[in-house]
Amino acid sequence: MKRFAPILLMLFVFVAAPATAQQLRVGYVDMKQVLDNAPQVLAGRDKLDLEFRPRNETIEFQERQAQTMDDRLQMGNLAEDARIRLDREVREMRRNVNRQKEDLRDELSFRRTEEVQKLENQINEAVQEIARENGYDLILSSPVVYADPSLDITQLILDQLRLEYEADKREQSLR
Numbered sequence: 001m002k003r004f005a006p007i008l009l010m011l012f013v014f015v016a017a018p019a020t021a022q023q024l025r026v027g028y029v030d031m032k033q034v035l036d037n038a039p040q041v042l043a044g045r046d047k048l049d050l051e052f053r054p055r056n057e058t059i060e061f062q063e064r065q066a067q068t069m070d071d072r073l074q075m076g077n078l079a080e081d082a083r084i085r086l087d088r089e090v091r092e093m094r095r096n097v098n099r100q101k102e103d104l105r106d107e108l109s110f111r112r113t114e115e116v117q118k119l120e121n122q123i124n125e126a127v128q129e130i131a132r133e134n135g136y137d138l139i140l141s142s143p144v145v146y147a148d149p150s151l152d153i154t155q156l157i158l159d160q161l162r163l164e165y166e167a168d169k170r171e172q173s174l175r
Contacts, residue, residue, distance in 0.1 A: 027139045028147035029127055030154045037158055039165040040122065044115040052108055059100050066093040126160040 035041055069090045073083060130153060131139050140147065 024138065025136045026151055027136045027153040028151040029139060029141045029157050030152065031142045033154050034123060034157055035116065038161045040119050040161060048111055052104065055104055059097055059104065062093060062097050066090055066097060126157050130156045130160055
């Protein structure tokens with residue numbers, strides 16, 4: 001074993017030297033937090049809310065109408081043929097409302113995905129800019145199994161996106 005000690009020591013020096021010579025700088029971005037808090041995302045949500053609110057309000061109105069009709073049915077003071085007709089109308093209205101809700105949910109989901117995809121490049125560029133400015137060699141994004149909180153640069157990314165958002169707003173107001 002004594003004969004191999006110098007060889008092992010030299011091997012350790014050759015392997016360990018490059019690792020200590022250049023320290024790898026790693027950062028982590030919690031994309032869920034970015035997608036929940038970036039001003040561009042919040043503005044997109046507001047835009048979608050305005051776009052889909054009228055349809056949602058119509059559905060809610062129809063639900064209230066169906067409930068009123070159902071309450072009238074529950075009173076039990078209707079003639080048999082009127083009760084049957086009203087029951088059929090309530091069931092048809094509820095089917096229609098459920099179909100409209102599903103359509104609205106699907107379209108809203110599609111539009112949300114569309115809005116996030118529009119922002120994907122801007123988020124990636126912000127991450128790359130922060131990485132270059134701060135000397136990061138590697139940036140990981142969620143989901144990861146574990147990231148030490150000291151590696152989290154999510155707030156830097158949000159700050160960068162906020163600056164870009166404000167600059168875009170100023171530019172639009174000058175037009």
